[in-house]
Amino acid sequence: MRLTREEQAMLDGESGEGVRKAMEIIIALGRIYQADDLVPISSVQVSGVSYKNLGDAGLDFLEEWAGQGARARVPATLNPAGMDLSGWQELGFSPEFARCQERVISAYAALGVSPTCTCTPYLIGYVPEFGQHVAWAESSAVSYANSVLGARTNREGGPSALAAAVTGRTARYGLHQDAHRLATVVVEVDTDIHSEADAGALGYLVGQQVRNQVPYLKMEKWEANESDLKTLGAAMAASGAVALYHIAGVTPEAKAQQMIADGASTLVVDSLKPAYQALDGSAGTVDLVSLGCPHASLAELEAIASYLDGRRIVTSLWITTARATREAAERENLVARLEETGARVVADTCMVVAPVDGLGFRTMATNSAKMAFYTPAHSRLSVRFGTLEQCLDAALSGRWRVS
Ligand code: F3S
Helix, strand or coil: EECCCHHHHHHCCCCCCHHHHHHHHHHHHHHHHCCCCCEEEECEEECCCCCCHHHHHHHHHHHHHCCCCCCCCCCCCEECCCCCCCHHHHHHCCCCHHHHHHHHHHHHHHHEEEECCCCHHHHHHCCCCCCCEEEECCHHHHHHHHHHHCCCCECCHHHHHHHHHCCCCCCCCHHHHHHCEEEEEEEEEECCCCHHHHHHHHHHHHHHHHHHCCCCEEEEECCHHHHHHHHHHHHHHHHHHCCCECCCCCCCHHHHCCCEEEEEEEEEEECCCHHHHHHHHCCCECCEEEEEEECCCHHHHHHHHHHHCCCCCEEEEEEEEEEHHHHHHHHCHHHHHHHHCEEEEECCCCCCCCCCCHCCCCCHHHHHHHHHHHHHHHHHCCCEEECHHHHHHHHHHHHCCCC
């Protein structure tokens, strides 16, 4: 593999042990994927933040690396943590868990990674430009960066993303290269999409079928908004391992040029029913409603507040979002409006990475296919999956209304 003088110096340990270790990780990955060289990156998004998933071994690894003088040399952000970093007590998390989670955040801060704790960094100002190379780890954010923004990233793991932050490089393979960005499956979507839940259901079905390939969706008149696209990509990345998708006439690369590889196969999706059958359970009562997966935008918070204004919910309702988005919502009086209804605007975390199975909930309703897909295994709750309106009606009545 060709290295520049600066890269070779990093590998030789001239910038310290922490940087040498990072460069070794990048080069080892490059060798596995037969990269010819490394590519400079403009930002990094690091996963592996919740202490629930990291445990003591992960925490020790981070603290040791920070102690070796490794520091991010490009803007680097963090994925959600296992709790709201300031509101954890009110939400019922244990002090023991909180202490360990705070140590994780401190280790990342020492490594120069901003404690943004969100899976939607692109909603809080970290927006890569079209064609820019980045190294992001959270699968839904990877999907959004590649597909909706036209940036270039592979689906990094936690350590490889951190190594990329410390070196400012990643190996040039996979989605950093033009040829790997062409679609290998054309998906004829022959069913209407009416809600973000439908978008997630479609993503679930496509991801399940195409696994880690690049799909090219052909669909009639879909006015997809930002929320639809983030939930679609999150679901595809969860049920499969889709890191890039194209939609004819919608996503930027598909608008600019022919993005279908020779010999691409075809898949037809003519009903979303199989997704709802797989993701939606049968419980009649709901005691927790989870919205904001991927983390909610200001517009989504506004839509929820408008629906609930002047009413009082009877279940728990957690709307997860980035702290920066929560702060913006506070300035617009949105948090107060939502909290008057009984809802919580929870920052820094989500129901999949937080230890919610110890909080006494039994059935969770969500409008996110990704959340519905992961929750039974991660949090051992039963799930109802449907539209935002169905979820909010469940929050108001405690019962699930079948559409
Ligand atoms: Fe984000 Fe958690 Fe969903 S990390 S994409 S809110 S499962």
